[in-house]
Amino acid sequence: MTVQTLPLDDAAVARIRSDFAELRAQVNGKPLVYLDSGATSLKPANVLDAERSFAENYTAAVHRGAHTLAAEATELFEQARVRVADFVGAEADxxxxxxxxxxxxxxxxxxxxxxxxxxxxxxxxxxxxxAGDEIVVTEAEHHANLIPWQELAARTGAVVRAIPVDEQGMLRPGAAAEIIGERTRIVAFAHASNVTAALAPVDELVRLARAAGALVVLDACQSVPHMPVDFRALDVDFAVFSGHKMLAPTGIGVLYGRRELLNALPPFLTGGSMITTVTLESAEYLPAPQRFEAGTQRISQAIALAAACDYLSIVGLDRIAAHENELAARLVDGLQRIEGVRLLGPTDAAARTGLAAFDLEGVHAHDAGQFLDDRGIAVRVGHHCAQPLHRRFNLTASTRASTYLYNTTSDVDAFLDALADVRSFFGAAS
Ligand SMILES: Cc1ncc(COP(=O)(O)O)c(C=O)c1O
Incomplete structure (x- = not known):
């Protein structure tokens, strides 16, 4: 992983922007200001090329064919796994x-x-x-890291408990230690919130989980694309992230698991490609990772994800994090100056990633989003798959602007300028 400490300068961001077709396009007759990377990111040319090149030149099912194309496809697919593993401090298997x-x-x-x-x-x-064992989450989880645990609890008699957050969406001091205890078997939490942008106290949560003998599951969807992340160094047992939020196509995601745990875990989906021996009565399974990859895989998408890791590493994750931190500081400062804005999450930009969700008094988030869209500014509106957290804030919806490596200070300023007009447009200004 390339490690740099200086934020991206204007020339570097301009070079990056030239790799993204949408940033050369117009939306509603205006240049696109894309502030929705927290939902899904744009894709650079090298990622699209990698996916297309595979589809054009190597079409074959991996792991099974006796022919040259199948061998080459398998080689590329497994190289992609090595590349992605390296990106997050893991081994390929x-x-x-x-x-x-x-x-x-x-x-x-x-x-x-x-x-x-x-x-x-x-x-x-x-x-x-x-029955009675506890699965601990936080009140700030995305539904993806909540509902599967509710379902597991319903199937097993376990109980889901949530660590509460304060008015800024931060875990209350001491709250985790009150919830994580001897009945805790799993602690699952987001590394970075997709609503408050707050970073979780990973060390503290891992320490408490270890003391309880619980497994740690990290939702790294909003961290892996934006900062250097090493799962081994974080000492988590499992971690998940999605390719489409980090310059790769949709349809590819990753489960990281410690080797010894993955190999001890029974499979989820079963069928072809994940077995050693099958009889009419039973089957034996391959070691990880194949035991979890039943059926024909998303080959070109995995290869494109490796190309995305290359792109991010060449720019440098440290520099991307520093760049987004600068944008976040501008965003947070600007939002706090606009009358009627209630920022969700910590006000200290250093404690945040590069996104900001907020409520605009007297204006529904969908109306704000529509107004911004008319000016070519793409943001996210709604509950962002975090209804319990919105309920905690007494809201049903919020508006979210999220930045990435290709955003500029001009994007942030264009967004803030447009937002300053929203309340008067809807007659909500005092
Ligand atoms: C924090 C967090 N977790 C999980 C997810 C789910 O990601 P996906 O829809 O790609 O599975 C998201 C996506 O918005 C997210 O932001």
Whole structure:
């Protein structure tokens, strides 16, 4: 991983922007100001080329064919796994391809449910849940890291408990230690919130989980695309992220798991490509990661994800983080100056990633989004798949601007200028 410390200068951002077709296009007759990368990012030319090149030149199913194209496709597919593993500080056999982060969380939850039902033999005993065991999340989770645990609890008799957050969306001091205890078997939380932009106290949560003998599952959807992340160094057991939020296509996500845990976990989906021996009565499974990759895989998407990792590494994750930090500071400062804006999350830009969600008094988020769209500014509106957190803030929806490596200070200023007009346009200004 390239490590640089200086933020991106204007010339570097201009070079980056030239790699993204949408940033050369017009929306509503205006240059696109894309502030929705927290939902999905734009894709640079090298990623699109990698996907297309595979589809054009290597079409073959991996791992099975006796012919040259199949061997080459397998080689590229497995090289992509090595590349992505390196990107997050893992070994290749600790990386399982999924369709997205949501599927990756479901995979772990269903596999633990299968272990609880007695599948996986003695090796999987460590995953078995008993009635009354606790799965701990936080009040700030994306539904993808909440509902699969609710379903697992419903299937096993376990209980989901949530660590509360304060008015700024930060975990209340001491709250985690009150919730994580001897019945805790799983602690699942987002590295960075997709609403408040707050970074989780990973060290503290891992320490408490370890003391309780619980597994740690990290939702890294909003961190891996934006900053250097090393899962081994963070000492988590499982982690998930999605390719489409980090310059790669949709349809590819990643489950990271410690090798020894993945190999002890029974499979989730079953079928072809994940077995050693099959009889009419039973089957034996391959070691990880193949035991979790049933059926024909998303090959070109995995290869494109590796190309996205190349792109991000060449720019430098440290520099991307520093750049987004500058944009976040401008965004947070500007938002706080606009009358009627209630910023969600910490006001200290250093404690945030590069996105900002907010409520605009007297204006529905959907109206604000429509107004901004008319000016060529793309933002996200709604509950951002975090209804419990919005309820905590007494809101049903918010507006979210999210930045990435290709955004400029002019994007932030264009957004702030347009936003300053929204309330008077809707007659909500005092
Ligand atoms: C924090 C967080 N977790 C999970 C997800 C789910 O990602 P996907 O829809 O790609 O599975 C998202 C996507 O918005 C997210 O922001």
């Amino acid at each position: 600790e990386i399982v391809w999924t369709s997205n982060a949501t599927e990756a969380v479901n995979l772990v939850a269903y596999a633990i449910g299968n272990a609880t039902a007695g599948r996986g033999g003695a090796a999987s005993a460590r995953f078995r849940l008993e």
